Every structure is written in structure tokens, then in C-alpha cells.
Amino acid sequence: MKVVTVLLYKGTTDNLNVICGHYGSGKTNIAVNLALSQKANCPGSVVNIADLDIVNPYFRTADAADILKRAGVNAMIPLFANSNVDIPVMPDAMQTMFDPDKKDQFSFIDVGGDDGAVALGMYAERIKNCGYGMIYVVSMYRPLTADPKEAAELLREIEEVSHLKCTGMINNSSVGAETTAEDVLAAVEWAHTCAECCSLPLLCHSYYQSLLPELPEIFSAAGYGDEILLPMINVTKQIF
Amino acid sequence: MAKKVLMKGNEAIAEAAISVGCIHFFGYPITPQTEVAEYLAKRLPKVGGLCLQAESEVAAINMTLGAAAAGTRVMTSSSSPGISLKSEGISYIAGSDLPCLIVNVQRGGPGLGGIQPSQADYYQATRGVGHGDLRLIVLAPSSVQEMASLTAQALDLADIYRMPAMLLADGALGQMMEPVDFSAFPKRDVPEKTWATVGHNNARPHNIVNSLYIDPQVLEDSVKARYQRYAEVEKNEVQYEEFMTDDADIVLVAFGITARICKSAVTAARAAGIKAGLLRPITLWPFPKDAISAAADHAKALMSVEMSMGQMVDDVRLAVNGKKPVYFYGRTGGMIPSVEEVTKEICSLANAL
Numbered sequence: 009m010k011v012v013t014v015l016l017y018k019g020t021t022d023n024l025n026v027i028c029g030h031y032g033s034g035k036t037n038i039a040v041n042l043a044l045s046q047k048a049n050c051p052g053s054v055v056n057i058a059d060l061d062i063v064n065p066y067f068r069t070a071d072a073a074d075i076l077k078r079a080g081v082n083a084m085i086p087l088f089a090n091s092n093v094d095i096p097v098m099p100d101a102m103q104t105m106f107d108p109d110k111k112d113q114f115s116f117i118d119v120g121g122d123d124g125a126v127a128l129g130m131y132a133e134r135i136k137n138c139g140y141g142m143i144y145v146v147s148m149y150r151p152l153t154a155d156p157k158e159a160a161e162l163l164r165e166i167e168e169v170s171h172l173k174c175t176g177m178i179n180n181s182s183v184g185a186e187t188t189a190e191d192v193l194a195a196v197e198w199a200h201t202c203a204e205c206c207s208l209p210l211l212c213h214s215y216y217q218s219l220l221p222e223l224p225e226i227f228s229a230a231g232y233g234d235e236i237l238l239p240m241i242n243v244t245k246q247i248f
Numbered sequence: 249m250a251k252k253v254l255m256k257g258n259e260a261i262a263e264a265a266i267s268v269g270c271i272h273f274f275g276y277p278i279t280p281q282t283e284v285a286e287y288l289a290k291r292l293p294k295v296g297g298l299c300l301q302a303e304s305e306v307a308a309i310n311m312t313l314g315a316a317a318a319g320t321r322v323m324t325s326s327s328s329p330g331i332s333l334k335s336e337g338i339s340y341i342a343g344s345d346l347p348c349l350i351v352n353v354q355r356g357g358p359g360l361g362g363i364q365p366s367q368a369d370y371y372q373a374t375r376g377v378g379h380g381d382l383r384l385i386v387l388a389p390s391s392v393q394e395m396a397s398l399t400a401q402a403l404d405l406a407d408i409y410r411m412p413a414m415l416l417a418d419g420a421l422g423q424m425m426e427p428v429d430f431s432a433f434p435k436r437d438v439p440e441k442t443w444a445t446v447g448h449n450n451a452r453p454h455n456i457v458n459s460l461y462i463d464p465q466v467l468e469d470s471v472k473a474r475y476q477r478y479a480e481v482e483k484n485e486v487q488y489e490e491f492m493t494d495d496a497d498i499v500l501v502a503f504g505i506t507a508r509i510c511k512s513a514v515t516a517a518r519a520a521g522i523k524a525g526l527l528r529p530i531t532l533w534p535f536p537k538d539a540i541s542a543a544a545d546h547a548k549a550l551m552s553v554e555m556s557m558g559q560m561v562d563d564v565r566l567a568v569n570g571k572k573p574v575y576f577y578g579r580t581g582g583m584i585p586s587v588e589e590v591t592k593e594i595c596s597l598a599n600a601l
Contacts (some may be wrong), residue, residue, distance in 0.1 A: 031283075032256055032425055149254040149427075151263065152290060183254045183427040191252065247420055247584060248508040 021046065022141035024105065024115050026128065028166050029145035030153040031121020034180035036061070038145055038214060039118035040072045041240040043081045046114045051080070054113040056105050058084040058098065060127050061120040069118045072243040106134035122162065125170040132171035143211065144174040146202055148181040148195040156198070156205035163206050177208040178238065185242070187219060189226045196232055212236040255428050257395040257421040258283035261325070261351055262291065264396035267430055270321035270349065270403050271297025274311040276304055276330060279363045280419035281353035284325040305330040309337030309350075316346035317457040319444025321403055325351030327419070328369050329360060331377070338412060339378025343459030345443075345474065347406035349399065350384070351415045353422040356582035364582025365419035367504055368556035373416045374533045374563070381471050383478050385413040385485065386532040388503040392426035397433055398530070404436040405485060409477050410443075416532060418555065420505045420584060487530035488539050492518065496525030498597055499543045501564050502553040503529050506585065510553050513590035520591075522598045532560070537567035544568040548601050551575040553590055555583070 027039040043057040059069035070085040084102045105115040119125050146159050153159040167173055181195030192215050203210035215223055217239035262284050271292055275285045292299040302308035308324050315322040331352045354369045356362035373386045385405050387398040402413040445455045461467035493499055502510040507528040517524040527543055529536050549572055552561035561576045568574050577593045579585045
């Protein structure tokens with residue numbers, strides 16, 4: 009059984025990582041966790057996270073700004089995020105993410121859901137110039153992408169508007185804070201089918217570590233000892 | 249659809265509407281409700297329905313009127329400023345005795361206001377959503393599950409009482425995600441729409457859908473007949489939830505997302521030894537005045553908690569009718585009261601009693 013951190017989830021980490029997917033699939037949680045994990049494992053490296061979510065002004069990376077700052081991760085959020093002129097104007101510092109020579113720098117771009125990936129298109133040439141990994145986040149519990157064929161359709165749409173190609177998939181099948189071990193287990197086979205349908209390598213299954221400390225054993229007992237698990241903290245904004 | 253799904257509140261509204269046969273939607277985009285239309289735009293063509301983005305909110309509400317007159321289940325949705333634009337059409341729909349669902353995912357106001365959640369359209373929904381003597385059935389969900397179940401209920405109620413129903417949500421409920429179960433909606437018997445303008449083949453007198461009555465006596469008669477139906481709604485359809493009110497000295501009254509916050513605050517106050525409780529109106533019209541009056545018989549004080557400058561508090565005071573003091577706590581403009589600040593309000597009220 010492998011329970012891994014960002015350094016290991018696919019053997020190596022790209023300097024530039026793009027996180028995209030259907031809205032509500034958990035992109036922000038994944039992006040924040042990958043960035044925090046990278047910084048914890050390589051304290052000497054420069055770790056950046058950019059919030060390119062122009063679609064959802066309610067739940068986004070900008071909400072986790074404090075956690076990221078405390079961990080020493082550079083959060084690049086739209087200059088007017090959470091204000092009444094919330095438009096995708098990114099800070100100048102974002103340009104530093106696209107320097108192909110900075111090999112000790114790791115950047116994570118949290119993209120808006122669905123065609124929110126259109127905002128990514130403007131950076132496509134610079135991203136390609138750097139070399140990149142692009143993770144497609146999927147969840148079996150999100151109705152519009154629960155059918156692997158629909159997940160594949162959305163993937164093509166995202167690739168079309170962003171002018172970039174996804175390189176791997178993370179299965180983040182969760183029903184929020186109420187997620188049980190059974191819910192996570194029930195999505196393993198689905199994730200493999202979905203990855204096949206999308207022609208992407210399935211990198212890992214992510215889950216909330218606070219909710220499921222016993223999950224690795226449950227996976228082994230169910231015969232899924234070879235699956236790779238990515239434990240995450242939940243950074244979703246809590247209202248009540 | 250899988251048994252267990254994780255959805256945004258806005259998506260839950262859309263899917264619930266489809267599940268009870270509402271496959272016609274007319275709207276215009278506005279944050280924070282746009283996912284309702286976005287979801288329906290993807291789903292309705294696949295189930296033989298129609299999702300139409302009109303040129304404006306005014307056009308959308310009049311298309312809704314037309315579809316309702318043709319006897320189909322129909323809905324429109326918007327957020328605060330967009331509901332203001334729809335108000336003329338809503339009055340026409342009420343005056344034409346047509347059933348439909350109007351969703352308001354509220355944001356801060358007045359004016360363009362902001363895009364963060366608010367409950368400051370309470371007066372509009374329960375008092376002044378359009379000109380003339382009229383009522384809407386107003387349902388206030390407080391979870392993503394209720395965004396779904398109350399959408400289904402609202403469409404039934406609209407058909408049963410032949411009047412528009414409103415789902416009064418807010419941006420937080422629209423955007424937040426929770427698991428939803430679509431299998432458990434209670435079904436109501438809905439009368440056949442014999443009044444619908446669907447063509448008559450000379451087999452019956454033609455139906456007319458209209459809200460214009462030049463003769464004042466005829467208009468008064470039609471309004472009075474409608475008010476008899478409103479009286480039935482008030483008699484039969486009041487819904488509310490009580491949480492730890494049995495022995496409560498302080499009863500909070502809150503709806504929607506604020507009720508979720510108040511529930512946590514009540515639990516925290518109980519832990520601190522204060523007998524607090526919560527009465528949550530689920531129907532804002534008809535308002536649960538009898539339940540609130542009964543709570544006032546045993547409580548020492550009531551406090552209305554709202555995301556506004558204090559609107560529902562007027563209805564709470566009318567229901568309490570001077571029996572006990574009624575206090576108010578609220579945040580507005582898109583600010584959401586925290587569990588801590590509501591708990592603090594309960595504690596200072598307990599000290600003052």
C-alpha cells in the first residue's frame with residue numbers, strides 16, 4: 009500500500025503543474041494540498057500557487073490565503089479577489105512562474121471549473137515553453153461528469169479552450185465532510201474506467217486524512233493494495 | 249443518477265426541478281445563481297426540455313408566464329436585482345392565476361449591491377414582489393438537500409393552489425456543496441390543468457388567461473376568490489422546524505443559511521449553560537405565526553437573526569404580539585454572521601434577562 013505525498017504521487021514533480029476539472033470536483037483542495045505538501049517536503053524550494061478561478065467567487069484558493077502564507081507558499085491571487093471588481097487580473101509576480109531555468113521552483117495553477125480554463129489559454133505558450141504537468145480532477149459523485157464518457161467530453165472542452173493537454177488524472181470522488189471509506193472505495197473501479205475513457209494515467213486517489221485515518225488498511229483489505237493514495241487536509245471555507 | 253451525489257445548491261435546484269417534470273426554463277445569467285441555468289442548459293436538451301437564455305429578466309419572466317399559461321411546469325431563476333426586474337411579470341402571473349416556480353438566490357443590495365449572500369429580499373418576497381393584492385408561496389431552504397426537496401415541493405404547491413411559488417435561497421446555499429438524495433421527495437396529488445390554453449378543437453369553450461379587468465366589481469370578485477385560496481394555503485401549508493425549543497429561555501428565529509449558523513450557536517450556548525433554542529420558518533409565507541406565538545408563551549425572549557438590517561423580525565413581533573421582548577441581530581451587505589458572534593449575542597442577552 010502506498011500512501012504518498014506530492015513528491016511521489018507520480019514519481020516526479022513538474023516545475024509547473026496545472027489543476028483543472030469540472031467545477032466542484034475539488035480542484036482547489038487538490039491544488040492547495042499539493043502546494044503545501046511540496047513545500048513541506050522541500051522547504052528550500054520556492055513554491056507558488058496561482059488562483060486562476062474566474063468562475064466562482066465563493067469557494068476558491070484565495071480563501072486559503074492564510075494557511076498558505078503560514079506554510080511559506082506564495083499565493084498569487086487575482087488582485088481584486090473577493091472584492092466587487094473581481095476580475096482575473098493576476099499580479100506581475102505570476103510571470104516568474106514561467107521561467108524554464110528555475111528548477112528549484114514549483115508552481116501550481118488552480119484553474120476555474122469547466123470552461124473557466126479559457127483564462128489559462130493566454131499563458132499556454134509560456135506554460136508549454138516551461139514543460140508542465142496538467143492534472144484532470146474527477147469525482148464519481150459529481151452528476152454531470154459521473155458518466156466517464158461525459159468526463160472525457162469535458163476534458164476535450166478544457167483542452168480546447170486552454171490550448172494545453174492534460175497529462176494525468178486524480179480521482180477525488182468525495183461527498184464532502186460526510187465522505188465514508190465506503191464512498192471512496194466505491195469509486196476505485198470507476199476511476200480506472202474514467203481514466204481509460206479519457207486516455208490519461210490515473211495518478212492517485214485523494215481523500216481527507218482527518219476523516220479517514222484508517223483508509224489505507226481498508227484499501228488493502230478490499231484488494232486495492234496497489235492503488236496510490238493521496239491524503240489531503242480539507243481547506244474548504246466553513247460557514248457554520 | 250447515482251444514489252449519492254455531491255452538488256452545489258444551484259445544481260440541486262435544477263436537478264430537482266427536472267426530477268418532478270419541470271423541463272422548461274427561462275432565465276438570464278446573474279451571480280450567484282448562474283449554475284441553475286448552466287446545469288439546465290446541459291441537462292434539459294437531453295430530456296426533451298427547453299432551457300432558454302432570454303435577452304433580459306423581463307423577457308424571461310414573460311416567457312415563463314406564457315409557458316405556464318400553456319399548462320406546462322415551468323421555472324425561472326435569478327438573484328436579487330434580477331428579481332426586481334421580474335416583478336411586473338410576477339404580478340401578471342399572480343393576477344392570471346398561473347403556477348410557476350421563481351428562484352431567488354439572494355445577494356447583497358440595494359442596487360447592484362454585491363455578489364455575496366444576503367437575506368435582504370425578505371420584504372420583497374413576502375410583501376412587495378409585485379404590485380397589487382397578491383401573495384407568493386415562499387419556501388426557504390437551509391441545506392443543499394432542501395434546495396432540492398423544496399424545489400420539488402414548490403412546484404407541487406404552485407400547481408395545487410394555481411399560484412406562483414418562490415424558492416428564497418441565498419448565495420451561500422447556491423454555491424456550497426453537500427450530498428443530496430433525490431429519491432425521497434414526497435409526492436402530492438396535483439389537479440389537472442383544465443384551464444390551460446392548449447387548443448380546444450371546438451370541443452369546449454376556449455380558455456382565456458388574462459389579468460386585465462376593466463370593471464372594478466369583477467376585479468374585486470376575482471381578487472377575493474384568489475384570497476380564499478390564499479387562506480387555504482395559510483391553513484394547510486405552514487412548515488417550520490424546532491431545535492431545542494422545548495425548555496428554551498431564548499428562542500432564536502432564523503431561516504435559510506442563517507438557521508444553520510444559529511443551530512451551531514444554540515449548541516454552543518447550551519454547552520455554556522444557556523437554555524437557547526431555534527425556531528426555523530421553512531415557509532416564509534405562510535409564516536409560522538402560531539408556532540412563534542406558542543414559543544413566546546414559554547420563552548423569556550426571542551431574537552430574530554438575519555442577513556439583513558431586520559426584516560423578518562417584523563413578522564416575529566406581529567406573531568409574538570407584545571407577549572415577550574423580541575430582539576434582532578443581523579449582518580448585511582454580503583456579510584455572513586459567524587457562529588461565534590451569534591453565540592456572543594445569545595450570551596449577552598442571557599446576562600441581561
